[in-house]
Amino acid sequence: MRNAELIAEAGKIVDVAGKDAPLTVRGLTVSYGNKPAVFSVDASIPAGSMTAIIGPNGAGKSTFLKGALGVVPRLSGEVRIFGKPFHEARDRVAYVPQRASVDWDFPARVIDVVLMGLYGSVGLFRLWRARHREQAMACLDRVGMADFADRQIGQLSGGQQQRVFLARALAQNAEFYLLDEPFAGVDAATERAIVSVLKDLKSEGRTVVCVHHDLSTVPEYFDRVLLINVRRIAEGPVETTFTAENLQETYGGRLAATHIDELRLA
Amino acid sequence: MSFLDYFISALLLQAGYNSALVAVGAGLLGLSAGSAGAFIFLRKRALVSDAISHATLPGVGLAFMIMVAFGSDGRWLPGLIIGSAISSAIGLILVEWITRKTRLTEDAAIGAVLSVFFGFGIVLLTIIQTMSSGRQAGLENFLLGSTAGMLISEATTIAVAGALAAAFVFLLRRPMTLVAFDPEYAATTGVNVRNIDLAMMGLALIVTVIGLKIVGLILIVALLIIPPVTARFWTNQVGPMIGISALVGGISGYIGAVLSAAEASIPTGPIIVLVAFGFFMISALFSPLRGALASALRHQRFQRRVHRRQGLLALSRREPIYDGLTLRILRRSGMIRRDGVATLRGRTASEKASRDEARWAMARRILPDDSAIERYDGLTPIERMMTSDQIAEIDRMLAEKQGASA
Numbered sequence: 125m126r127n128a129e130l131i132a133e134a135g136k137i138v139d140v141a142g143k144d145a146p147l148t149v150r151g152l153t154v155s156y157g158n159k160p161a162v163f164s165v166d167a168s169i170p171a172g173s174m175t176a177i178i179g180p181n182g183a184g185k186s187t188f189l190k191g192a193l194g195v196v197p198r199l200s201g202e203v204r205i206f207g208k209p210f211h212e213a214r215d216r217v218a219y220v221p222q223r224a225s226v227d228w229d230f231p232a233r234v235i236d237v238v239l240m241g242l243y244g245s246v247g248l249f250r251l252w253r254a255r256h257r258e259q260a261m262a263c264l265d266r267v268g269m270a271d272f273a274d275r276q277i278g279q280l281s282g283g284q285q286q287r288v289f290l291a292r293a294l295a296q297n298a299e300f301y302l303l304d305e306p307f308a309g310v311d312a313a314t315e316r317a318i319v320s321v322l323k324d325l326k327s328e329g330r331t332v333v334c335v336h337h338d339l340s341t342v343p344e345y346f347d348r349v350l351l352i353n354v355r356r357i358a359e360g361p362v363e364t365t366f367t368a369e370n371l372q373e374t375y376g377g378r379l380a381a382t383h384i385d386e387l388r389l390a
Numbered sequence: 391m392s393f394l395d396y397f398i399s400a401l402l403l404q405a406g407y408n409s410a411l412v413a414v415g416a417g418l419l420g421l422s423a424g425s426a427g428a429f430i431f432l433r434k435r436a437l438v439s440d441a442i443s444h445a446t447l448p449g450v451g452l453a454f455m456i457m458v459a460f461g462s463d464g465r466w467l468p469g470l471i472i473g474s475a476i477s478s479a480i481g482l483i484l485v486e487w488i489t490r491k492t493r494l495t496e497d498a499a500i501g502a503v504l505s506v507f508f509g510f511g512i513v514l515l516t517i518i519q520t521m522s523s524g525r526q527a528g529l530e531n532f533l534l535g536s537t538a539g540m541l542i543s544e545a546t547t548i549a550v551a552g553a554l555a556a557a558f559v560f561l562l563r564r565p566m567t568l569v570a571f572d573p574e575y576a577a578t579t580g581v582n583v584r585n586i587d588l589a590m591m592g593l594a595l596i597v598t599v600i601g602l603k604i605v606g607l608i609l610i611v612a613l614l615i616i617p618p619v620t621a622r623f624w625t626n627q628v629g630p631m632i633g634i635s636a637l638v639g640g641i642s643g644y645i646g647a648v649l650s651a652a653e654a655s656i657p658t659g660p661i662i663v664l665v666a667f668g669f670f671m672i673s674a675l676f677s678p679l680r681g682a683l684a685s686a687l688r689h690q691r692f693q694r695r696v697h698r699r700q701g702l703l704a705l706s707r708r709e710p711i712y713d714g715l716t717l718r719i720l721r722r723s724g725m726i727r728r729d730g731v732a733t734l735r736g737r738t739a740s741e742k743a744s745r746d747e748a749r750w751a752m753a754r755r756i757l758p759d760d761s762a763i764e765r766y767d768g769l770t771p772i773e774r775m776m777t778s779d780q781i782a783e784i785d786r787m788l789a790e791k792q793g794a795s796a
Contacts, residue, residue, distance in 0.1 A: 214580050236627060
């Protein structure tokens with residue numbers, strides 16, 4: 125009986141994005157204490173898309189990402205990654221956490237952090253070989269940080285730290301990249317570097333999802349949006365979903381009408 | 391034999407088989423404490439190990455009472471170790487449980503568990519003292535450690551367990567590094583963060599219970615913390631840090647045990663900790679990487695370079711210099727005369743400084759994404775950071791700009 129219910133439930137997770145979409149979420153609820161940070165959110169991210177998750181501060185954007193990846197426990201809801209439970213599709217996913225979530229005085233050089241992205245493929249016992257270092261260096265080169273390989277990570281600027289985190293995710297050579305606020309507090313050169321890497325990933329057919337806070341760059345960087353304010357407000361292509369009406373509903377009074385006018389909206 | 395003679399012969403393992411074995415055992419204990427402690431320090435869980443160690447005491451007391459009740463000698467070390475491991479595991483689980491299930495923070499949970507378990511342990515020890523078979527128990531040695539009258543079998547047990555714990559740390563180094571640096575990311579790559587944390591604390595527990603006899607439960611936490619903190623002064627990488635930490639722990643344990651064997655009235659634990667502290671002080675002051683002296687020197691050198699640069703730029707703009715330090719630095723390096731007028735050398739250097747400023751300004755416009763721009767500290771000569779082709783291109787653009795404005 126219980127099993128039959130579960131199978132029926134799983135059957136429902138077939139969506140416009142297709143059964144094996146990079147991410148399909150049904151009724152995801154995550155709470156800190158007894159207050160839901162994300163309440164019954166549905167989402168489906170199609171392959172090869174570049175999606176911005178937007179919403180006001182404290183709207184549960186990062187929590188949605190963490191809940192989907194099981195970094196924080198789910199209260200309810202179903203998540204499928206490429207049609208499977210996350211632990212079966214882990215190798216195809218790379219996550220870039222918020223830069224501020226770690227202590228940068230940790231004893232590591234830039235190259236050491238990027239090599240962490242290869243732990244999964246190298247295994248528990250084997251030693252690093254020249255080709256692992258070459259892979260890591262290639263990833264650093266993609267984000268313009270190859271000259272910094274031997275720097276202590278504590279000496280990096282915020283933008284450089286963010287690029288190192290991205291390089292670590294690149295080392296995983298995943299099909300699906302989830303980034304938590306990659307543009308928060310970074311300099312213009314870093315933002316350009318990151319956007320260009322993300323667009324390259326997309327053109328290689330990979331899927332990208334970013335928690336994003338800068339509404340003015342949404343149409344330029346992304347092709348899809350997921351608007352969240354604890355609940356899901358809207359999801360879809362930028363042209364049809366990134367509208368003044370949806371933004372007003374997401375941000376409420378916190379987004380002045382004049383601000384909306386300045387955006388290049390659909 | 392004088393104390394010094396004895397110390398030297400013991401250090402060279404010539405003071406007899408027994409004390410040599412004890413010293414090696416203490417060294418291996420320190421080695422495992424140093425390597426396990428490195429990860430506990432990086433995970434910022436050092437105080438949890440304090441709760442673990444204090445929570446061993448009731449286990450020691452109860453194990454003694456049970457063994458006596460069954461008619462055997464209550465001091466059998468493996469029995470005491472098992473008892474202490476069980477009670478400190480209960481303490482560890484309680485700390486975790488209180489932190490997860492109540493709104494109390496971890497430090498409050500640690501304080502509560504540590505003091506309650508220790509208090510209960512002291513009560514048990516006092517009861518044992520009044521038992522007929524308890525008079526020579528010597529259990530109070532578990533508080534501060536002692537190597538006097540240690541059995542060879544005990545030293546072997548400690549040495550083997552210490553070596554095993556160190557090997558375990560080596561095996562788990564990658565997942566433990568990942569969890570210590572970035573637990574959220576670790577979780578997404580398939581590392582079970584909770585299990586790794588448990589393994590880390592399990593290591594602290596093993597080190598604690600095998601260290602009870604030599605270091606004692608009050609000070610074992612120092613052997614878990616001081617070596618990694620010392621090692622951090624010497625390196626910016628996890629691998630070498632574990633190695634140095636293990637080495638500091640091992641040497642401290644070894645020397646401490648030898649010293650304490652030479653002067654048996656001093657408990658072993660405090661001596662080992664003081665030796666480790668000596669390494670810490672030397673490192674904190676004199677490490678060329680992160681030591682206080684080197685930091686102060688680096689800061690002073692940097693300040694002088696800044697003053698020199700500012701002074702040269704002021705000279706090139708023909709502005710008066712008022713700052714005393716700037717004047718002193720320029721005068722001493724022969725850039726200006728005693729009356730403040732620039733020498734030939736000073737004029738050349740100031741022209742170069744002002745030309746480089748203009749070059750960097752141009753570079754920021756035409757090469758905004760070049761990594762040299764990011765690495766530039768405002769002082770390093772441009773030739774060391776850019777290729778001659780790049781500089782030629784910058785100079786060409788500068789000349790063009792000047793031509794346009796003229």
